[in-house]
Amino acid sequence: MIKPNIPHNESARLAALRSYNILNTDTNEIAFEQITHLASQITGMPISLISIVDREEVWFKSTKGMNICSSDRNESFCSYAVGHENDTFVLEDIRNHKELKHHPYANMEKNSIQFYAGVCLIDSDGYKLGTLCVIDTKPNKISEQQIEALKILSKQIIKLIEFHKANQSLLNVQKELETKNESLRSFAGVVSHDMKMPLANIIVTADILRAKYGGELDAQAKKYLDYLKNSSFTLSDYITGLLNHYESDSIKEGGVYESFDLNHLLEEIIDLLNIKFDCEIHFPENNIELDCNRSALEQIFLNLIGNSLKYNDKDKIIINIDAKVTEKEYYFTINDNGVGIPEDKIEDIFTLFTTVGNTDRNGNKGNGIGLSTVQKLVMSLGGTIKVESIENQGTSFIFTIARNFK
Template sequence: MIIPSLPSNEQERQIAVQEYGLLDTLPEKDFDIITSLVATICEVPVALVTLLDTDRNFLKSHFGIPINQSPRNTSFCGHAILDPSEIFLVEDAEQDERFFDNPVVTEQGMKFYAGVPLINKDGFALGTLCIFDKKPRTLTKKQKEALKGLAHQVMNLFEERRRNNTMQQLQIELENRNEELKSFAGVISHDMKMPLSNMIITADILKAKYGNELDEKGHEYLSYLKSSSFTLSNYISGLLAHYESDKITTDHKDVFDIHHLLEEIVDLLNINVDCEINFPEKNIDINCNRSALEQILLNLIGNSLKYNDKDEILIDIECYNKNGLYHFSLTDNGMGIPKEKQKEIFTLFSTVGNVDRNGNKGHGIGLSTVQKLINKLGGDISVSSKLGVGTTFEFTIAALIS
């Protein structure tokens, strides 16, 4: 028996084999179909998809034998990957000095072997698609073509696996970086809240203690300092709410009626303008994450109040349960959203550009948080709007089963 030598590029070849992530994996239907098919076409009892590891021949698919690996130093495939021809053929192993006393021949009774090296785009032979028979024989031209064609399909499956592995790794890296970014944003936001509060308080103290000594410009500067601090504080609060929305568990259940929730939200908003809010005609019980829905409605109703230029603000809210989903709509008579901006408003940091009724610009965080929460609750949100007339938000959330 002649032990197969190692390729001159064995170290690089081994790295290539590892990149596909196929060693020691379970059988897969796609590969098993190919070995079954090639065994039928070539009329042999054994067909294999192999990968040559450091000291073993791993059988990714094994038709006709129960094992999933064998020693590399006795493998026919170890010779096949060294052969530059398209098919490595051993028509009668008992008459071949390389194999006549090989355990595969003397113990398992194999006499015939044909293997097509599985060569990747970088030129590394990873393993083989091969067949065995217990009698000396040869292959027809059609059988050889079929064996080569199916080996090509095996290599396609290998490449697909590598691409999937690469995409999964990239996804993991992106998720890790996203978590790091969220953690960083959370820490920075928390750390900035206290200095901003101090700035607001200091502005009030300066105005109270030294107000008589300041001219009109001085009072204007203090007001600007306080207003800017409040704006930045609200921006940071929005960021915190956006990132902390990830912590909301979708399966947390609360049962409550929608009218009661809306009454609490109206109280929280402390509305000081002429406003009429019409609740859903029918008061229904809701079974979902209460805090998440409260944050969604607080944001949407708050926007309807802020971005409204009418003397009397009108807000109509509808809610009903259908096919396991709660359907909500919230319509106002506000400023409206330009058509070209309606697709962008749920993107983080995207703003319409309007100032609210108090002259402040939005930060583009609230609606992104709303969409994130709604998606997390198994629903979706859409918007329709007409400038100068008003806006309607429609969204759904999944009803939890008690």
């Protein structure tokens, strides 16, 4: 009995095979089982196999009609196919083959192999990874049309293998990004908390200096103190926004799903905002009962209503809140009469750290964190958010939350 030939590009072939990370993976994948089933149906053969030819062993990804997991490479007919100069290898009557008639698989006492036809699994770089083969326990023949059908199926196998590789790469990238994001979240949390106290000390110190030495300071010195205090407040707001953004995941994951009254939630939020302006806030005419992540929805409304208050240059602020329930989602609208958003900035407002250039009622610029946090929370609750705005007239935020989404 002759031994199988080793391909001339064996080292590169094995490297390519390793890159797919398919050796010894699940042998019960439906997509591969369907292909071996089709191969047997098309050819009328009782046995069909998908083989992967490794350095010393041939491993079978899917089998039909034969209970086998692997075989020694020197004895597998699939090794002969991979080492053959052509992409197809057919043995119609193995016992009468001058070089393979003594092959152990052809001389077993029971169910010896007498017919073999294999087409190579060739990847996009031209490497033979293994075969799709059909087998019979008696001499047989296979037509050109059947061979072509097996070649078509072999290409589908390669697509599945290459898809598996691409999917694994994406999963690895996703895992790496999750790890980096977790590290960034931890870093942001630590740094932000550590900066809060020094900033509070700066604000308090500026007030003490003004109170104790105000009579000795000229107008310019007082202006510097005001600038120092206002800058500290701005940085403190920035840090608070950053913390809220990175803690939004915790709000989503740790939030309690409960039933609650929307208008009652809105009343609590208005109390938290401690509004000092002339302002009218209109709640939904029809109050609704919600069943969702209360903490996440509270954070969303806090940010959006807070923005409507801050970015408003009217003597009287008017905010209208509407809500309705559909079969699949809760639907919310928050409309104000504020400064609006420039048309060329609308598409960017949910991008982290992106600002539209407007200043709030106190002349401070935003930090581009709040709306990004809102979008993140809305999406985590299975919803969507969009904005409609006319500059100098007002803005409407429309968002949804999926019902029974946990």
